[in-house]
Amino acid sequence: MKRLFFGGVHPADKKELSASVEVKMTKEPKQVTIPMTQHIGAPCEPLVAVGDTVKKGQKIGDGKGLCVPVHASVSGTVVAIEKRRHINGTDELCVIIENDYKDTEDTSMIAYDDYSNLSDDQIIEIIREAGIVGMGGATFATNVKAATSMERVKTLIANACECEPYITSDDMLLRMYPERVLEGMRIICQVLDPERVVLAIEDNKKEAIAALKKALVNEKKIELVVLPTRYPQGAEKQLVQAVTGSEIPGGELPKSVGAAVFNVATFAYTYGAVCLGRPVTRRMVTISGEAVNNPGNYWFRIGTSFEYAVEQAGGLKDNVWKVIAGGPMMGLAQQDLSACTIKGTSSILCLSEEQNGEAQEENPCIRCGACVKACPMKLQPLYLHAYGKKGNVDELKRLNVMDCIECGCCSYTCPAKLHLVETIREGKKRVKEEM
Amino acid sequence: MKFEVTSSPHIRSKNNTQKIMLNVVFALLPTLLVGVVRFGTQALLLTLVSVAAAVVAEWICGMVIYHRNTVKDLSSVVTGMLLALTLPSTVPYWVAAIGSAFAIILVKGFGGGLGKNVFNPALAGRALLMLFWPVYLIRYPQVGTKGNAVDMIAGATPLHHMQMPALPEESFMDMFLGNIGGCIGEVCTLALLAGAAFLILKGIISVRIPAAYLGTVAVLTFVFSKGDNVFAWMMYSLLGGGVMLGALFMATDYATSPVTPKGQVIYGIGCGILTVVFRYFGLFPEGVTYAILLMNACVWAIDAYTAPRRFGTKKGETV
Numbered sequence: 001m002k003r004l005f006f007g008g009v010h011p012a013d014k015k016e017l018s019a020s021v022e023v024k025m026t027k028e029p030k031q032v033t034i035p036m037t038q039h040i041g042a043p044c045e046p047l048v049a050v051g052d053t054v055k056k057g058q059k060i061g062d063g064k065g066l067c068v069p070v071h072a073s074v075s076g077t078v079v080a081i082e083k084r085r086h087i088n089g090t091d092e093l094c095v096i097i098e099n100d101y102k103d104t105e106d107t108s109m110i111a112y113d114d115y116s117n118l119s120d121d122q123i124i125e126i127i128r129e130a131g132i133v134g135m136g137g138a139t140f141a142t143n144v145k146a147a148t149s150m151e152r153v154k155t156l157i158a159n160a161c162e163c164e165p166y167i168t169s170d171d172m173l174l175r176m177y178p179e180r181v182l183e184g185m186r187i188i189c190q191v192l193d194p195e196r197v198v199l200a201i202e203d204n205k206k207e208a209i210a211a212l213k214k215a216l217v218n219e220k221k222i223e224l225v226v227l228p229t230r231y232p233q234g235a236e237k238q239l240v241q242a243v244t245g246s247e248i249p250g251g252e253l254p255k256s257v258g259a260a261v262f263n264v265a266t267f268a269y270t271y272g273a274v275c276l277g278r279p280v281t282r283r284m285v286t287i288s289g290e291a292v293n294n295p296g297n298y299w300f301r302i303g304t305s306f307e308y309a310v311e312q313a314g315g316l317k318d319n320v321w322k323v324i325a326g327g328p329m330m331g332l333a334q335q336d337l338s339a340c341t342i343k344g345t346s347s348i349l350c351l352s353e354e355q356n357g358e359a360q361e362e363n364p365c366i367r368c369g370a371c372v373k374a375c376p377m378k379l380q381p382l383y384l385h386a387y388g389k390k391g392n393v394d395e396l397k398r399l400n401v402m403d404c405i406e407c408g409c410c411s412y413t414c415p416a417k418l419h420l421v422e423t424i425r426e427g428k429k430r431v432k433e434e435m
Numbered sequence: 436m437k438f439e440v441t442s443s444p445h446i447r448s449k450n451n452t453q454k455i456m457l458n459v460v461f462a463l464l465p466t467l468l469v470g471v472v473r474f475g476t477q478a479l480l481l482t483l484v485s486v487a488a489a490v491v492a493e494w495i496c497g498m499v500i501y502h503r504n505t506v507k508d509l510s511s512v513v514t515g516m517l518l519a520l521t522l523p524s525t526v527p528y529w530v531a532a533i534g535s536a537f538a539i540i541l542v543k544g545f546g547g548g549l550g551k552n553v554f555n556p557a558l559a560g561r562a563l564l565m566l567f568w569p570v571y572l573i574r575y576p577q578v579g580t581k582g583n584a585v586d587m588i589a590g591a592t593p594l595h596h597m598q599m600p601a602l603p604e605e606s607f608m609d610m611f612l613g614n615i616g617g618c619i620g621e622v623c624t625l626a627l628l629a630g631a632a633f634l635i636l637k638g639i640i641s642v643r644i645p646a647a648y649l650g651t652v653a654v655l656t657f658v659f660s661k662g663d664n665v666f667a668w669m670m671y672s673l674l675g676g677g678v679m680l681g682a683l684f685m686a687t688d689y690a691t692s693p694v695t696p697k698g699q700v701i702y703g704i705g706c707g708i709l710t711v712v713f714r715y716f717g718l719f720p721e722g723v724t725y726a727i728l729l730m731n732a733c734v735w736a737i738d739a740y741t742a743p744r745r746f747g748t749k750k751g752e753t754v
Contacts (some may be wrong), residue, residue: 408444
């Protein structure tokens with residue numbers, strides 16, 4: 001099949017583990033721990049105090065700039081506001097709510113059946129008030145992306161690639177609610193007024209493609225583009241290249257080539273915010289991997305602890321080796337199960353000792369060039385690794401180290417099992433410090 | 436409960452150095468087999484001695500230089516095999532052993548170990564032997580003479596005829612199937628091509644270096660032909676001597692060839708030009724060894740000047 005972006009790898013997708021079972025609703029936890037940091041940018045300031053009674057969907061934290069508000073995901077009482085373990089490994093300020101199991105709804109957001117009379121600014125404000133961020137895991141403020149793309153977007157792309165192995169939450173969302181995603185796209189279209197609207201999906205999601213085709217029967221504007229499965233097709237720069245053929249220059253955003261990319265779940269939440277008046281209080285999470293008893297997709301309230309979530313999936317097996325928030329290629333390894341789900345948590349993966357076997361000790365680079373072939377950004381990881389180890393910042397800059405998207409293709413493919421991405425990440429840090 | 440925490444990615448491909456080397460050994464087996472059929476068990480024993488010397492030398496390097504056991508990556512087996520294949524079967528065993536030890540200890544070990552050596556160890560080993568004991572290396576057993584070195588009549592290979600210059604008497608088919616005199620691993624083009632095709636299909640080597648190398652030799656020997664029959668001269672140039680073994684298995688050595696696609700093509704063309712120049716103007720009929728060794732020295736410079744175009748920039752644009 002023709003490759004539409006440079007390089008890439010094709011690991012076993014292991015999607016069947018979680019995609020072959022029904023999506024499950026789970027009993028809400030006794031307590032939810034809602035981090036004030038669920039987006040890129042400064043953390044929210046809590047708007048509630050210990051002892052306050054909160055409703056489900058009530059805004060409990062907000063801030064300025066790139067900051068996006070967070071909402072209570074259950075109704076109940078605020079029992080603590082303190083630092084708790086975040087999926088990024090640090091301790092971040094969280095609001096902890098004791099669940100009263102009444103799900104008393106906050107009704108301050110208005111549901112618009114007909115949004116055609118809303119102005120662009122009104123829609124963007126609704127998106128912000130609903131706390132919507134890039135739901136694929138990037139967690140960049142959706143209102144900011146929409147507002148800054150307004151005058152430059154020729155191509156609007158809905159990203160349904162979900163190219164990381166194991167994860168199927170977007171796939172399941174599309175199978176169940178294709179019309180919500182499409183309606184969300186129409187809302188964003190009203191704001192951005194693009195010439196071309198594309199829903200891009202990889203060809204390994206047959207059922208979702210069928211559901212979308214059915215939902216698109218009388219649709220003229222939205223075009224379904226089925227791409228050959230290859231990682232990292234869902235990465236923003238690679239997807240724009242695959243769909244439009246344009247390469248986004250180093251350090252630039254998609255709007256520089258007239259494109260805007262939003263995850264499909266982001267569109268579904270946009271629909272929920274505008275048409276149903278619902279802020280982000282829950283999300284679908286894939287719990288999968290060889291080391292969990294009942295892999296599948298589960299609806300969880302935001303702020304559900306990993307421990308509770310994994311319990312709902314039947315608990316861990318004895319052969320557990322790593323627990324990861326996100327995908328196996330770019331996700332964050334967790335020390336324990338104390339972190340909580342946030343808006344961008346698309347999956348919790350429990351990998352077994354089996355995968356450990358493949359991560360052998362590092363051997364010397366044999367200059368086979370596999371990393372050069374696999375790099376979707378046309379970098380030379382072997383040299384970035386060598387200069388990174390030496391701390392040679394000038395050479396790192398000359399080789400465009402900052403272009404690295406940390407997709408992990410080089411490390412994945414390296415026969416010497418070198419920790420290429422890790423070294424390159426450190427190299428990027430050094431370059432940033434010098435700037 | 437505590438879990439393992441390391442940097443992403445958390446999954447790895449099943450590929451590793453040892454598997455790659457094992458595949459190269461497999462790819463060389465048809466060539467070795469033909470060598471043994473043509474030149475007798477002596478060819479097999481010589482290869483085994485060369486490999487054994489390389490492995491022992493690697494083990495010593497592991498103890499003294501690297502401080503870890505590197506024998507299991509099998510790269511020394513490949514080096515030992517490749518060196519033996521560049522030698523006539525009549526070479527004394529001790530000569531092959533010295534060549535292997537030199538290749539592994541001085542060229543690779545002192546060069547920094549696997550992947551850091553500048554020169555192809557097997558070819559550097561051969562170059563050393565050529566310097567000290569050329570008498571063993573330029574006497575080739577004829578096909579079918581399966582005796583020991585004393586009984587062997589040293590004969591001329593097709594390449595010697597070509598230095599006259601004159602077209603050899605052997606048919607293309609004899610040369611393709613290895614029914615000619617020469618070094619153990621250079622005579623049978625069919626076996627070499629089969630092995631290389633296996634490596635290319637497995638994605639272990641790219642077709643760029645061999646294609647650029649052989650293509651350049653073909654073009655140059657066609658344009659600057661020394662034979663009455665231009666096409667025949669070109670074909671004999673490609674089929675004779677070590678150019679096939681060199682282009683398919685020596686020039687494609689990872690450590691001593693460029694990693695950039697453009698660089699690989701330039702490197703292959705360079706090897707081709709130097710091979711023809713050495714063959715036409717050199718003292719010996721063969722020039723592959725020195726052509727590749729010289730190009731080895733240029734690899735870092737070639738890589739530096741052929742870096743891939745930066746993502747998001749146009750051709751020739753520098754950002």
